[in-house]
Structures are given as C-alpha cells and as structure tokens.
Amino acid sequence: MKISREYLCDGKSVAVSAEWIEGDRWRVRVGDQTWEYHAVALGDGGVWLAPVGQEFDRSFVAYGAPAGKEYMVRVNGRTHTLAPPGPRRGRDAPGADGTIRAPMSGTVLDVHCKSGDTVAADQTLVVLSAMKMEHKLTAGLTGVVQSVAAKKGGTVDQGAVLVVVEPKQTNHE
Amino acid sequence: MASNPPFRRVLIANRGEIAVRIARGLRELGIESVAVHSDSDARCAHVMQADHAVPLHGNTAAETYLDVVKILAAAKRSGANAIHPGYGFLSENSTFARAVIDAGFVFIGPRPEAMDRLGGKKAAREEALAVGVPVIPGTEQDHGDASMIEVARKIGMPVMLKASAGGGGRGMRLVERQQDLAEALVAARREAKASFGDDRMILERAVFPARHIEIQILGDMHGHVVSLHERECSVQRRHQKVLEEAPSAVVSEALRQKMGAAATALAQRVGYDNAGTVEFLLDEHGSFHFLEVNTRLQVEHPVTELVTGLDLVHLQVHVAAGGRLEQMLAGKDLRPRGHAIEARICAEAPENGYLPASGLLRLVKEPEGPGIRVDSGVYTGAEVPPWYDSMLSKIIVWAPDRAMACSRLSQALSSTAYLGVPTNVDFLRRVVDDAAFRGARLRTDMLRLRPELAAGPQQGPEALALAAAVLCQAVEPATGGNGGPAAAGARSDSVWRELEGFRLFEGRR
Numbered sequence: 072m073k074i075s076r077e078y079l080c081d082g083k084s085v086a087v088s089a090e091w092i093e094g095d096r097w098r099v100r101v102g103d104q105t106w107e108y109h110a111v112a113l114g115d116g117g118v119w120l121a122p123v124g125q126e127f128d129r130s131f132v133a134y135g136a137p138a139g140k141e142y143m144v145r146v147n148g149r150t151h152t153l154a155p156p157g158p159r160r161g162r163d164a165p166g167a168d169g170t171i172r173a174p175m176s177g178t179v180l181d182v183h184c185k186s187g188d189t190v191a192a193d194q195t196l197v198v199l200s201a202m203k204m205e206h207k208l209t210a211g212l213t214g215v216v217q218s219v220a221a222k223k224g225g226t227v228d229q230g231a232v233l234v235v236v237e238p239k240q241t242n243h244e
Numbered sequence: 245m246a247s248n249p250p251f252r253r254v255l256i257a258n259r260g261e262i263a264v265r266i267a268r269g270l271r272e273l274g275i276e277s278v279a280v281h282s283d284s285d286a287r288c289a290h291v292m293q294a295d296h297a298v299p300l301h302g303n304t305a306a307e308t309y310l311d312v313v314k315i316l317a318a319a320k321r322s323g324a325n326a327i328h329p330g331y332g333f334l335s336e337n338s339t340f341a342r343a344v345i346d347a348g349f350v351f352i353g354p355r356p357e358a359m360d361r362l363g364g365k366k367a368a369r370e371e372a373l374a375v376g377v378p379v380i381p382g383t384e385q386d387h388g389d390a391s392m393i394e395v396a397r398k399i400g401m402p403v404m405l406k407a408s409a410g411g412g413g414r415g416m417r418l419v420e421r422q423q424d425l426a427e428a429l430v431a432a433r434r435e436a437k438a439s440f441g442d443d444r445m446i447l448e449r450a451v452f453p454a455r456h457i458e459i460q461i462l463g464d465m466h467g468h469v470v471s472l473h474e475r476e477c478s479v480q481r482r483h484q485k486v487l488e489e490a491p492s493a494v495v496s497e498a499l500r501q502k503m504g505a506a507a508t509a510l511a512q513r514v515g516y517d518n519a520g521t522v523e524f525l526l527d528e529h530g531s532f533h534f535l536e537v538n539t540r541l542q543v544e545h546p547v548t549e550l551v552t553g554l555d556l557v558h559l560q561v562h563v564a565a566g567g568r569l570e571q572m573l574a575g576k577d578l579r580p581r582g583h584a585i586e587a588r589i590c591a592e593a594p595e596n597g598y599l600p601a602s603g604l605l606r607l608v609k610e611p612e613g614p615g616i617r618v619d620s621g622v623y624t625g626a627e628v629p630p631w632y633d634s635m636l637s638k639i640i641v642w643a644p645d646r647a648m649a650c651s652r653l654s655q656a657l658s659s660t661a662y663l664g665v666p667t668n669v670d671f672l673r674r675v676v677d678d679a680a681f682r683g684a685r686l687r688t689d690m691l692r693l694r695p696e697l698a699a700g701p702q703q704g705p706e707a708l709a710l711a712a713a714v715l716c717q718a719v720e721p722a723t724g725g726n727g728g729p730a731a732a733g734a735r736s737d738s739v740w741r742e743l744e745g746f747r748l749f750e751g752r753r
Contacts, residue, residue, distance in 0.1 A: 074718050081704040087711070089718040097715060101707045110715045116607040116624060116661070118716045135716030136606035136663035144705075144713040148658030150670050151705040153713055174599050176630040180434065198431075202600040202634050205435055229602075229630075 078142070078153040096123060169236040171208050173227040177201030182223050184234060188216045196234050197221050214238045249274040250565030251325040251350065256280070256294065257315050258330030260621030261637050262543070263290030266328050269557035271295075278322040280315060282308035284629040289621045296322050303631050309333045312340050316347050326350035326564065328557075332633065335540040336363050352564040354463070354518040354539050361514040362537040365408045365446040372534040375509045379534045380525065382448030384408065389429045392447050396425055399449045405429065406536075407436030408444040416483045418450055453687040454525040456480065457492055457532065459507035460548045462559055463516040464569040471504030472548050472556075473580050475521075478686035479675060481598060481698070486668075486691070487675060488544035489585040490551045493646055493684035494526070503532055510537070519545070519560050525688070543588065543638070546619060550584035550642040583649040586640040587672045589662060591628045594671035594698040602630035606664035607722075611656035615642045615649075624722075628665055636662060650682055671698060 075088040090098040095109045107123035113132065121130035135144040142153045181198040184190055195207040196216075214236040221233035254270050255278040256263045267277040267290065279294035284303050291297045298318035300308040308314070310333055319327055327344050329335035329352070338359040344351040353359070362368045366384035373379060383395045386408065396403045402420040405428060419428045433443035455478045463469040476492035477485040495503070507522035521542050523535040545556045553576075562572055592600045608624045620637035622628070628636065639656055643649040657673040674697050675681055680690065691697060 072718075074714065076714055076717070078705075078710060078713070080710065085710060087714045089714045091718070095719075097718060099711045099715060101710045101714075104707060106711065108711065108715055110719045112720045116609055116720065116722060118712075118720050120712055120715055131712075133712035133716055134607055134609055134661035134663060135713055135720065138603070138606070138664050138666075142713050142717070143663040144709055144716060145661045145663065146709050146712045148670075148673060149701075149709075150661075150663070150667075151709040151713070152666070153705060153710065175602060200438065201630060202602070202632065205431060206599070 076142075077156055079156055080153075084156040169210075169212055169214055169238050170232055171196055171210070171234040171236065173199060173201075173229055173231045173233055174206065174208070175201045175229045177206075177227060179221045179223055179225050179227060179233070180205065182219060182221050182234075184216050184219060186216055186219055189239075190214060190216060190236060196236075199227070199233075208233065210234075210236050212236065212238050250561055250567070251275050253278060253296075253322065253324045254326045254328055254352070254561070255298075255315070255319045255322060255324035255349075256290070256328050256330060257309065257334055258328075258332070259285055259288060259290055259309060259632065261289075261619050261635065262330040262332075262541075262621075264293045264621050265619050266330060266557055267293045267295075269555060270328075270561070272555075273558060273561060275561070278318070278324050280309070280318050282629075282631070284627070284631060287627070289623055289626065298322055303629070305333065305632060309632075312343050315340075316343060316349075319344075319347070319349055324349065326352055326561075328352040328560070329540065331538075331540050331543055336538065338363060350564050352518070352560050354516055354520060358511075358514045358516045359539045362510070362516065362520070363409075363539045365406060365536055368537050369446075369534070371510060371513060375506070375513055377506045377510060377534045378531070380448040380451060382446065384446045386444045386446070389426060392429060392445060393422075393425050395447055396422065402450040402452075404448050404450045405432045406446045406448070407432070407440055407442070408446050409436065409440040409442040418483075451525050451527055451533065452689055454478075454527050455492070455494065455686055456485075456523065456535075456688050457495060457503065457526045458521050458523040458535075458542075459503050460542075460545070460556075461507050461511045461516065461520050461522060462556070462563070462569065463511055463518060463520070464563045465517045465566055466568055467512070467515070468569045469508045469511040469516055470569060470573065470578070471508050472552055472554065472578060473500055474503060475542075475544055475547055476686065477544060478688050479681070479690065480688050481594070481691045485544065485588065487585060487587055487672070487681070488547055489583065489646075489649070490547040491580045491583065493686075499530070499532075506532075506534075510534075518563055519556055543635070544586050546617060546638065546640040547584040547586050550617065550640060551580040551582055552578055553581070554578075582642055582644045583646040584640060584642045585646075585649050585653050585676075586638050587653060587657060587676070588635055588668075589637045589639060589660075589672070590634045590668050591636055591662075591665045592634050592668055593666040594668050595700045596666070598668075598698070599666075600634040601665045601667075602628045603665040604628075605636075605662060607661055608663075609659075609661040610637065611639060611659045613652075613656070615652055616656050617641070622662070636667065646684065647682070650676055670700060674700065 073090040088100045109121045111119040117132045178200045184196045190210040197208045199206045217235040217237045253276040256266050270277045277294040279291045279297040281291045300314045302308050334340040338356040341351045341356040369384045381399045406416045437443040460472040475490045477488040479487040521538040524532040526532050605626045610618045617640040622636045641652040654676045
C-alpha cells in the first residue's frame with residue numbers, strides 16, 4: 072500500500088509519499104529524501120511517529136486533518152497548513168491577484184468602488200460583516216476596477232468573487 | 245449550601261462552551277438544564293450536554309439567541325423555572341431580564357434596575373463619579389457626530405469610541421487621528437447598531453500604556469456584595485481579550501483592597517445582586533480608572549474560580565434563588581491562592597489579520613493533566629457555523645505560581661489540536677512563550693505594537709511536517725486524505741487486501 076501527495080512548499084511543488092513496509096513501518100519520501108518511520112495511530116486522532124533506529128530519542132506525536140483542499144498537520148506544537156499545487160484558495164492573500172473574494176460567508180455592508188475606478192492597494196473596496204465583526208477588504212494591488220459583483224446588503228458565500236481589479240502596468244520591471 | 249436544588253429546571257439562553265459549562269454546573273446542583281439552539285446548532289455540544297433541548301428556528305443571532313419572544317416561548321414549553329443568560333447575546337439586556345421576570349421566571353443575573361444603572365456606559369460613569377471612582381476624561385453625552393468630534397478636540401487624540409450599550413469589545417475602536425474620527429464614528433455606530441440595536445457612542449481618551457484590571461463582584465438580594473479580587477486581561481487584540489489571569493502580577497494587596505472597595509461600593513449603591521465585573525484601566529503611575537461594568541458572568545470567570553475555589557455558576561444560581569452570601573461563603577478563605585491563566589481558543593487566523601473562519605472541525609484533541617481545565621463547546625466532527633462568535637473553547641491552567649502557570653499553559657497549548665479550520669492555538673503559544681508575557685510586562689496595546697506575534701514564523705513547513713502529514717493520512721483513517729470517511733474506508737480495505745494471507749483470528753478457528 073502506498074499513498075502519494077503533492078504539496079506546495081515555499082512556492083515549489085514537493086512530492087510526498089508513504090509506502091507500507093511491514094508491521095508499523097513505512098517508507099516516507101519527501102522530494103528526494105527518504106526515511107523509514109514507525110507510525111502508530113493512537114485512537115484519539117494522534118499518530119506516534121518514530122524514525123526507525125531512533126525510536127527512543129526522535130519520536131513525536133503528530134495530528135493531521137484535511138481542511139478543505141488543504142491538509143493541516145500539527146507537529147511539535149506548530150500547525151502547518153499544506154496546500155496542493157494549483158490556484159490558491161480565496162482566504163489566502165486576499166486580493167493579491169486582483170480578485171477580491173469573500174473570506175467567509177457574510178453580509179455586504181458597503182461597496183466603496185465602481186467599475187472603472189482607479190484604486191490603491193490599501194484602499195477599502197468592500198466592507199463585509201461576518202461573525203459579528205466588520206471586515207474591510209482592500210484592493211491588495213494598484214489597478215482599475217473591472218467589475219463589481221458585491222451589492223450593498225446582499226449576502227455572500229465564502230469564496231464568492233466580490234470585485235475584480237485589473238493590475239496597473241508598472242513601467243519598471 | 246442547600247441540599248434541595250433551588251430550581252427544578254433552568255433554561256440556558258446561550259450556545260457553545262458557556263452553555264455547556266452552565267449545564268454542567270446545573271447538573272451538579274441537581275437541576276435539569278434546557279438548551280436552546282438555532283438550526284445550524286442542532287448538533288452543537290451544548291445541545292448534547294443539556295437534559296432537554298428546544299429549537300429556535302433560524303440561523304442568525306437576531307432570529308435565534310437574541311429573539312426574546314422565542315426564548316420565552318421555549319422556557320414556557322420546556323417547563324423551566326429560571327433562565328440563565330450566559331454571556332453575550334441577551335445577558336446584559338435589562339428589557340430581556342424584565343420580560344423574563346414578567347413571564348414568571350427567575351432571571352439568573354442582577355435585578356433589571358441594577359443592570360440599567362450599571363450596564364449603560366453613561367449611567368455607569370455617573371454612578372462611578374458618585375462613589376468617587378475616577379473615570380477617564382471623555383463624554384457619555386452623545387449629541388451626534390459633530391459634538392463627539394468637538395469633545396475629541398478638547399481632550400486630545402487618541403480617543404476610544406465605544407458603544408453605549410456595548411460590552412465585549414464590539415462597536416469599539418481606537419481612533420488616532422482627528423481626520424479619521426468621522427469615518428470611525430459611522431462604522432462604530434453601524435457595528436453597535438447591528439450588535440446591540442443601539443448606535444449611541446461614548447468617547448474617552450485612550451490611555452496608553454495601561455493594563456486591564458477587573459474586579460469580580462458577587463452580590464445577593466440581602467444587600468451583601470463581596471469582591472472576589474482582580475483578573476488581569478491586558479493581552480487583547482482589537483479590544484477582544486486573548487489571555488486572562490488571576491491574580492495580576494502588578495496588583496499589591498493594598499491595591500487589591502482599594503480596587504475591591506471601589507467595585508463593591510459601586511455595586512452596593514445600586515443594590516447589585518448577582519455576579520458582575522467592574523473593569524478598570526491601571527495606568528503607568530499605578531492609578532486606576534473606571535472603564536465599565538459587565539452585569540453578567542464573564543468569559544474569563546474560570547480563572548477566578550481556580551484561585552478562589554468557588555463555583556460562580558453555583559453561586560449565581562443560589563443568590564438568584566434568594567440565598568445569603570454570608571451563609572454560602574461562611575468560613576471560606578477567599579484570598580487568591582496560586583495563579584490561573586486562561587487562553588481563548590478561537591476559529592480565526594491571527595497570521596491572516598485575525599480573519600475568523602467557519603467549517604468542519606475534523607480533529608479536536610484537548611489537553612489534559614494536573615492543573616488543566618478545558619471549557620469546550622466543540623468536539624471532533626463539530627461544525628463551526630459562520631453566524632456567531634468564533635470562540636470554540638477555553639484552556640485554563642492553575643499552578644502554585646505564575647511562572648509555572650505560564651509553563652503549564654505553554655505545554656497544554658502544544659498538546660492541543662483543533663484541525664479543519666484555522667485557529668489561534670499557535671499564536672496563543674507564541675504569546676505565552678514571549679519574554680514580555682513571561683515577565684508580566686503587559687499592556688493593552690502590546691499585540692498592536694508587536695505585530696510579529698500575530699504574523700508568526702515566515703518560513704515554510706520543514707520536511708518533517710510533510711512526512712508527518714503523509715504518515716497521518718496513511719495510518720489514521722478518521723482524518724486521512726481528501727475524501728473523508730468513505731475514502732478512509734476504501735483505504736483500510738486496501739490494507740486488508742495487501743495483507744492477504746494474514747488471518748487475524750487464526751488462533752481461534
């Protein structure tokens with residue numbers, strides 16, 4: 072049995088796989104590195120992991136679970152959210168590509184732009200109310216508003232496109 | 245305490261962790277609990293914890309937990325004798341308290357008249373002045389935006405805008421520049437209107453640096469009020485508390501007595517007869533200034549419980565039934581013992597502007613061990629709906645001293661996992677491990693001044709994390725892969741196919 076995944080790591084796609092050897096032993100490949108690990112599911116969602124040969128000083132318990140298309144894994148008290156290659160989800164770097172999406176389901180309180188407006192990166196385009204707080208969604212880049220889908224008072228689902236901004240061409244590369 | 249339960253059945257007009265905690269406290273007293281729930285909360289932990297449950301159809305807070313008519317109908321239908329409002333929602337709404345009483349139920353909270361006199365910021369400031377408690381320069385007289393801007397001009401920037409009817413930080417904002425005030429007023433009023441149905445504002449000078457110190461008070465119907473000492477809640481983000489502790493590292497016994505006396509004087513003046521909190525700012529010169537009164541149980545009440553050994557929910561129930569504090573607290577040493585710290589676990593990403601999140605919690609692993617208490621409103625498989633506050637649970641630790649409490653909380657947080665939606669667990673641990681926090685050098689604006697605490701480490705995941713991720717998916721069917729239980733089932737089938745020839749029960753055949 073073998074499972075294979077691909078995750079983005081510092082912008083690069085890394086192939087990761089785990090291949091069953093015998094008992095609780097697995098062969099793990101991360102890019103071009105290979106290790107052997109003992110892996111024991113603890114029954115509470117946690118997995119005890121120990122490199123073969125270093126069971127007594129390099130072992131740890133990891134917790135992992137999918138979060139939408141991503142996979143969250145908690146190792147040594149730190150949570151890593153691993154994304155598969157492909158377009159990033161709306162809640163990451165909102166607006167950085169000029170598409171302003173609803174970071175979560177909510178109500179549109181205000182729309183501060185219209186088609187054709189020139190907007191600055193830190194300019195608030197839409198005010199969204201979600202989880203009882205107001206969220207100002209900024210353009211994220213300098214450009215010209217191409218389309219506005221958000222309507223004041225309307226409800227939107229997470230990930231819905233609210234505004235599209237065409238990035239302004241810069242003269243220097 | 246009385247051996248006969250003071251009530252037969254109590255409705256909890258709340259949701260999530262506080263409703264779970266109240267239901268637990270009621271059961272300990274031999275009282276049946278009634279949960280209410282919105283449509284999306286039908287499988288919420290508090291519904292499972294309670295003895296009975298009544299649906300409030302709808303999803304938004306306004307059509308469910310804030311709907312007085314529906315809550316009262318649920319209380320009637322369930323045969324409850326009393327209503328506990330928890331915190332947030334209707335807890336500080338005196339109109340609700342009156343409606344509860346008029347409908348023939350006991351309201352487990354202060355008298356509506358006391359709520360009116362201390363809950364509203366304008367009245368509370370006047371009462372504070374009357375008992376000689378210093379208030380922050382500003383105004384509670386909201387005559388519209390122009391007059392507020394004029395007051396700001398007089399007292400100087402920066403200023404704090406707060407909802408007159410507010411609590412818990414909503415509708416509150418810091419304004420640093422005079423030219424931003426008009427826009428901030430519009431937004432603050434709108435948020436206040438949405439949260440409290442009242443857009444009136446109070447404007448005060450923003451005091452920096454300051455520490456947030458609050459006094460837990462408890463009154464009964466017989467004119468007694470006791471101070472259960474201070475909590476320090478200086479670690480805040482956008483006026484929402486993040487970490488709370490008791491006692492405060494900077495409050496001496498003399499200051500404790502002085503602040504306790506101010507808080508109880510204020511409460512006694514209005515005949516305060518349940519649990520409440522008087523909030524103060526402590527400035528850099530060691531002077532305290534009245535901030536507001538929360539006429540309800542606070543989110544952070546467990547830290548007081550851990551250092552005093554009291555159960556505030558039990559006491560709330562007893563005083564609401566007419567119990568006498570002098571009997572209930574007779575022979576008890578109320579001085580704080582040891583040190584307690586609470587961390588609020590929220591479904592939000594501090595690394596991404598504290599953006600709140602909703603979705604399915606695929607894995608919940610809460611910490612355990614000596615001195616660790618978890619007040620949780622979630623479980624593995626619980627859905628976090630987008631409609632309400634993002635707080636999932638609270639991790640509270642107790643230890644003999646502050647240094648050990650910090651160490652214990654750090655350890656507890658590192659063995660905690662809430663996966664499936666982004667949470668602030670890693671952020672909380674960064675703050676607890678920070679030298680300023682360990683050294684108790686706290687100020688209310690510390691997170692604003694130190695954005696790197698929210699941002700977190702910038703480097704990507706190391707190979708170990710990638711290896712762990714793929715191994716978790718290989719051996720833990722419940723949380724493996726992208727496909728959920730169905731895909732996990734398919735995988736475990738394939739394990740048995742791989743193991744062809746291996747007979748599990750061979751010896752028994």
